[in-house]
Amino acid sequence: NPLFNFNLSLLNLYSIIPTKYQEIGKKNRDNGDYISIDRYKKNLISNIYDVFTIKQPVLTINDLFYILEGAGPYIYKDSDLKKTNLMIIGDNAISVDLITLNMLNIDINESELFQQAQNNDLVVPKISNIKILGEKLEDTRINVKLCVSKLEDIKVKNVSINSGKFCSGCFKQAYHLLNMMKTYMGKDLKYNFSNSFMIGENPPEPKKAENIILFGDCVINSTKDYNFRKRIIEYKKDLIGDAKRKIKKGSKSKKNIKIKEKPVKEKPNKSILNLPGCPPDIFNCLELILKYYRKNNVPNLNLLTKVNKFWIKGESINMLNIWEAL
Incomplete structure (x- = not known):
């Protein structure tokens, strides 16, 4: 995902609502700090949690069996398909997403999605407090090529x-x-x-x-x-015409003749x-x-x-x- 590195369950849940309601409104876009503090992203994260808190899922599945890395979430020329044979399943969406990021070697403290969760009165548990069954977390690290940031x-x-x-x-x-x-x-x-x-x-x-x-x-x-x-348009000199005029006037007068250049125009x-x-x-x-x-x-x-x-x-x-x- 170009904004959040991965399409986690929180983003997938938000994508359920119709596309026209996912659009961020144009209010206060003329303010000088709209770009500097990235108001668009903050509003988007706020909307994601607004949808999440309406009805939290009782079962969350992050299917990582195949991962599209390099460029996504759609299939592009720079996209590569990677097989991991892994799935993360749980009864708490935030916990499932935290474990997913941890397995993908992403620092949770740098994730804006979870930094803003506490502002929405949501509990973000510590990795050590999440009960894990099945594979050992330390044995299932996956290195994935992320989307470009520039x-x-x-x-x-x-x-x-x-x-x-x-x-x-x-x-x-x-x-x-x-x-x-x-x-x-x-x-x-x-x-x-x-x-x-x-x-x-x-x-x-x-x-x-x-x-x-x-x-x-x-x-x-x-x-x-x-x-x-x-566009600056420079008119070329009429060299042949200027030479003829020089010869013609030179026969009548030996004075130096100044040839006028055509003006430069902007279009x-x-x-x-x-x-x-x-x-x-x-x-x-x-x-x-x-x-x-x-x-x-x-x-x-x-x-x-x-x-x-x-x-x-x-x-x-x-x-x-x-x-x-x-």
């Missing part, structure tokens, strides 16, 4: 990544979008050179002003005065793609990317968006309803 570590073909300051919400969505681009758009990007992906407040200037993708409201608003917003850069939102919606981003690069230039992305429309956005259900009506 977007720059996701190497997408012909795409440079420039990051500023951003919240966990934008990081999560950008993580998935970049992994989808790397997984499904490898051949598409092979023939689309010089792409820059920018995210967060005040990121560094891109090296080239071509195909600039601005991900999220923060980068769109904080880069309005950046150099890449304008708005139209090679910019805005992906608005805080955080942006992944499927809307894919649609906008497809529209920007055009279908013929990104055939793999075109196919992916058609599949997404059919299965994810409900068109498959509409088709089934039509068949049932017939």
Whole structure:
């Protein structure tokens, strides 16, 4: 999991509620400390525990028989399947998650998910006080390759990544979008050179002003005065015409003739793609990317968006309803 390292039972329980109710509201996002204290992540953890306290499960199973490591929780190009033959089962979800993290060599004190549990009046037991049956904890340590913590570590073909300051919400969505681009758009990007992906407040200037993708409201608003917003057009000298005029005027006068250079002009850069939102919606981003690069230039992305429309956005259900009506 890009935000919490692993999809623990607390996160899986939260995912039961409809997706539209999992979204973090946009209140107080204009405050200066929203990004610095990562208000998005704090609100998300608070919501996770709100759902958990409504009805706590009486049986919790963390199935670690197979683990998707490297990149997840979906299957991406950097994902690897690891077999452990282990399952952690218990009657207390928090205890099961604590044991799971301990087996995966994750320091529980560094887990924000459990640091905030006490603020929600939840009891976080000590590992030594949890009764364990079956395998010995010290004999079942698993080393797992975690998700990247920096977007720059996701190497997408012909795409440079420039990051500023951003919240966990934008990081999560950008993580998935970049992994989808790397997984499904490898051949598409092979023939689309010089792409820059920018995210967060005040990121560094891109090296080239071509195909600039601005991900999220923060980068769109904080880069309005950046150099890449304008293109400087330098008009070339008319060397042949200037030479002819020199010869023509030189025959009449021996005075030095100053040749006027055409002015340099600035024009708005139209090679910019805005992906608005805080955080942006992944499927809307894919649609906008497809529209920007055009279908013929990104055939793999075109196919992916058609599949997404059919299965994810409900068109498959509409088709089934039509068949049932017939």
